Amino acid sequence: MKQLLLAELPSFVGDQVDESxxxxxxxxxxxxxxxxxxxxxxxxxxxxxxxxxDEFFRECAD
Known part of the structure; x- marks a missing residue:
């Protein structure tokens, strides 16, 4: 899961995944x-x- 988050969602997790x-x-x-x-x-x-x-982009559109 950690590799998936880093590879596919880097803008959400940054350079490192919070282990906890x-x-x-x-x-x-x-x-x-x-x-x-x-x-x-x-x-x-x-x-x-x-x-x-979806929530994020709806807030950005407001």
Missing amino acids: GLKTLMGNLDADGDGELDFQEYAVFLALTAELC
Whole structure:
């Protein structure tokens, strides 16, 4: 997830990913607690990211 965030969302995370924030994010997304994100958990991440981007751009348009 860390590599994905750095490669695909650099403007959101900057040069470094906050390790404690990443652990919190992973813990919140990992619904079954197996320490990995399956496709459904990853899809939730994408949906939340899209929602945050939508909110950001709506605020910029105001």
